Amino acid sequence: MSGPSPDKTLRLSEAQRLAWLRLIRSENVGPSTFRDLLNHTGSAKEALQLLPELSRRGGKKTYRVCSHNDAVAELEAHEKVGARLVALGEAGYPPHLRHIDGPPPLLSMKGGQAAGHPKMVAIVGARNASLSGRKLAATFARDLGAEDYVIASGLARGIDAAAHDAALTTGTVAVFAGGIDILYPPDHDRLLAAILNSGGTAISEMPFGWKPRGRDFPRRNRLISGLSLGVVVIEAAKASGSLHTARFALEQNRDIFAVPGSPLDPRSEGANNLIRQGATLATSAQDVLEGLAGRIEPALPFDRDLMEPDDDTRFGPVEPDDKLRADIISALGPTPIDLDELIRFVGGNFRAVHVILLELELAGRLERHRGNKISLLM
Known part of the structure; x- marks a missing residue:
């Protein structure tokens, strides 16, 4: 898959790019909220103007919008x-x-x-990997690279590092948990330099200068699986972050391959469990190639492009009434519920419901969960 056709490729002006950056860096705006705001207002510029009012309706009196100067500074820092x-x-x-x-x-x-290559496979696994595990990761990476697959991973110690290093000549992508300027672990500076000098890519969705926290690594892992057609797991313990990547892969309709290990080695418990749960057992890159044979895009793809309208294009305003707002808040609680179920229950206009949820989310009162579920923060 080569991406959007030329006539559908987004082309942001510098003003639009700055508005997008300000919007995604504003308080309580995540990727899903960003998309909903654009759908509601028609453009990032319009969304920025509405943020304080939407937040106020949701119950938050003061709201932080990313300033023009901060966004310009981040763009300049990237350059x-x-x-x-x-x-x-x-x-x-x-x-x-x-x-x-x-x-x-x-x-x-x-x-x-x-990162723009259409054939990509993720290789993830234990940080405290055994020598055998590292060799396996390198072999998988080299053999898949020889078949024109780019290798994605998280630049961590152990399996990640071995896979990146073995894929330098054929292509590799390192996904950061922090900002693009914050290397973690810092002692992988030579490996990162080798990746970049060989034509590989480093990517991050976090703000410039962001130091990664524990909660940021699962967020990074969803990108590792999302980049790829399939995920290969080598030496993952029972509570390993690599299993988070595998779960994201399952939700994203990616293929999951697990390399079996000794039942006596706790580092192999997670991978062995994946095989019992239905992951494809892989002992060589050939097993991965056979599993991905003919696959050029993930199964059941969802089109997520965001197309900024022209300046004279506006979506019709939606002003939800107070009764619908009260019904939604009453229906929500700390237990996650399905969004579609909520819409059916309150019987409101689809767009009006989404506006109210935007208000609550911008006010920091709504939490999104996997599987299209939401809950109210009490």
Whole structure:
């Protein structure tokens, strides 16, 4: 899959790119909220003007909108380190990443164009990998690279590092949990330099200068699986972050391959469990190639491109009434419920319901969960 056709490729002006950056960096705006705001208002510029009022309706009196100066400073910081911000729908945006739930509206990217390659496989696994596990990761990466697959991983120690290193000559993508300028772990500076110098790509959805926290790694893992047609898991413990990547892969309709290991080694417990749960057992790259044979795009893709309308195009205003707002707040609670079920229950206009949910989310009162579920923060 080569991405959107030329006539549908997004082309942001510099003013629009700045507005997109301000919007995604504003308080309580995540990828899904960003998309809903554009659908509601028609453009990032219009959305920025409505943020304080929407938040106030949701119950928050003060709201932080990312300033023009802060956004300009971030753009300039990217340029200084040779990075760029690529918008969803633009040429160069990873093609398969468009087909996940809540794709990043803007990606920080540094290096070559490897992230735009249509054939990509993720290789993930234990940080404290055994020598055998590292050798397996390198062998899988080299053999898949020889068949024109780019390797995606998280630049962590162990399996990730071995896979990146073995794929330098054929293409690899490193996904950051922090900002594009924050390397973690910091001792992988030589490996990152080798990746970038060989035409590979580093990507991040986090703000420039963002230091990764524990909660940011699962968020990164959804990008690793989202970039790829399939995920290969090598040496993953029972509670490994690699299993988070596998779960994201399942939700994103990606193929999951697990390399079996000794039942005596706790580092193999997670991968062995994946096989029992239905993942494809893989002992060589050939098993992955056979599993992906003919696959050029993920199964059941969802079109997630965002197309900014012309300046004279506006969506019709939707003003939900107070009764619908009260009904929605009454129906929500700390237990996650399905969004479609909520819409059926309250019987409101689809767009009006989404506006109210936007108000609550911008006010920090709504939490989104996997599987299209939401809950109210009490």
